[in-house]
Amino acid sequence: MEKTVRWGILATGAIAETFARDLLVDPSTRNVKSIVHTIAAAASSSGACRAAEFLKDVGAPPAAKAYGSYEELVADEDIDIVYVATPHSHHYQNTMLCLEAGKNVLCEKAFTVNASQARKLAEKAKEKNLFLMEAIWIRYLPISVYARGVVTSGKLGNVTRVIADNSVNLNPEITWADGKHRMVNPELAGGALLDLGIYSLTWIFQTLYHTQPKPTPPIVTSSLRKYTTGADEMASILLTFPRPEGDAHGIATTAMRVDSDISNTGASGAAVRVQGDNGELQVWPPIWRPTKTKLILKDGTIEDKLWPQPGPGKGSGWFNGFLSNHAEGEGYGMFWEADEAASAIVEGRKEGRYADLSESIAVMDVMDQVRKQNGMRYPEKIETTAYPVHL
Numbered sequence: 001m002e003k004t005v006r007w008g009i010l011a012t013g014a015i016a017e018t019f020a021r022d023l024l025v026d027p028s029t030r031n032v033k034s035i036v037h038t039i040a041a042a043a044s045s046s047g048a049c050r051a052a053e054f055l056k057d058v059g060a061p062p063a064a065k066a067y068g069s070y071e072e073l074v075a076d077e078d079i080d081i082v083y084v085a086t087p088h089s090h091h092y093q094n095t096m097l098c099l100e101a102g103k104n105v106l107c108e109k110a111f112t113v114n115a116s117q118a119r120k121l122a123e124k125a126k127e128k129n130l131f132l133m134e135a136i137w138i139r140y141l142p143i144s145v146y147a148r149g150v151v152t153s154g155k156l157g158n159v160t161r162v163i164a165d166n167s168v169n170l171n172p173e174i175t176w177a178d179g180k181h182r183m184v185n186p187e188l189a190g191g192a193l194l195d196l197g198i199y200s201l202t203w204i205f206q207t208l209y210h211t212q213p214k215p216t217p218p219i220v221t222s223s224l225r226k227y228t229t230g231a232d233e234m235a236s237i238l239l240t241f242p243r244p245e246g247d248a249h250g251i252a253t254t255a256m257r258v259d260s261d262i263s264n265t266g267a268s269g270a271a272v273r274v275q276g277d278n279g280e281l282q283v284w285p286p287i288w289r290p291t292k293t294k295l296i297l298k299d300g301t302i303e304d305k306l307w308p309q310p311g312p313g314k315g316s317g318w319f320n321g322f323l324s325n326h327a328e329g330e331g332y333g334m335f336w337e338a339d340e341a342a343s344a345i346v347e348g349r350k351e352g353r354y355a356d357l358s359e360s361i362a363v364m365d366v367m368d369q370v371r372k373q374n375g376m377r378y379p380e381k382i383e384t385t386a387y388p389v390h391l
């Protein structure tokens, strides 16, 4: 008999809508039989009317409650887990609010503004015996499960280098002209590194770090280019992972003005290359929602694989119509991370399987070092670990 997991949605922006729609896609479409998701409530800091409108738009059950504040949401006893979908700047305060109220949490990427905040949240979750996971959704996509499997299978031999790029070809002066959008606004912890670079780092971490029996954090060298607002618009990072048999290298890049795939047809080739002494695994852009891999081995093997993402169809949500890589079916692909979080709650696990809190902290540590090396600090009120702070 399947168990129902009751979600509370904290914030009603773009990704909250996509995620909420995905929750309502029948889990049997991805062969999940043990759990069902339901939306129990949503909260908007803009008021209960906005929350009610959101619930209607995503097709939530009529009984779902609409709250006009996050405080009311976390006090609701009929919620098993809260999904935090505010800008990065707010993740620490909002997640702490949930944990203090005894709620399990799935919090959007980037997990926090800095590693100190991530550590504090991990400590609080442990103290309260609650589930906490970063919603770094690509870790849970079947393509990522496959990629990690290729590395651990030994097919590539000793994997010594991974190159990953997530660049999006958006001119910030045009796309976010007033500088207030969360992508470029330092008050909201904006910039390429935390928002986009995290995908490049995730591909490197999930292949060079997560796959190791005893992962060691990397040594970091980096360069950042700043935008006029003070947030970064381009980051290039060299990661050296110490290994007894010789260091492994990760090269993570991200940029707003150039593109991983300028023609949007795949003509630029792979945006992730996982390289070992027997061959390499390539992943096509966009690496935040990839649909194609190529395995090339020294013995002459060449294996192309397509990883169609769900949609279009009811509930396909954000970016539908913009991306051309949909297959049949409903949803956007965020349900795989939701399934993992819900299963963990049902099974009594306190962390995600494919990126536990220590790994989220390790990634935040890298981003801290990149910012420090390049003199980029956000306003103190969003860097602080003090709680509560009114933002």
Ligand SMILES: NC(=O)C1=CN([C@@H]2O[C@H](COP(=O)(O)OP(=O)(O)OC[C@H]3O[C@@H](n4cnc5c(N)ncnc54)[C@H](OP(=O)(O)O)[C@@H]3O)[C@@H](O)[C@H]2O)C=CC1
Binding pocket: 010, 011, 012, 013, 014, 015, 016, 043, 044, 045, 046, 047, 050, 085, 086, 087, 088, 090, 108, 109, 110, 135, 137, 182, 188, 195
């Ligand atoms: N996994 C993925 O694919 C993606 C993840 N994200 C992540 O999700 C988070 C939110 O991004 P996105 O949904 O695009 O952002 P939006 O700006 O669309 O939504 C953010 C929501 O947060 C709430 N909020 C509370 N305080 C503020 C504030 N001061 N300024 C702005 N919003 C505020 C608002 O909801 P309300 O008024 O209801 O309280 C707002 O609608 C980010 O951390 C981002 O990195 C984003 C895009 C894709």
Ligand SMILES: O=C1OC[C@@H](O)[C@H](O)[C@H]1O
Binding pocket: 168, 195, 196, 288
């Ligand atoms: O998480 C994300 O994925 C897609 C990106 O383009 C978006 O800006 C980012 O927040």
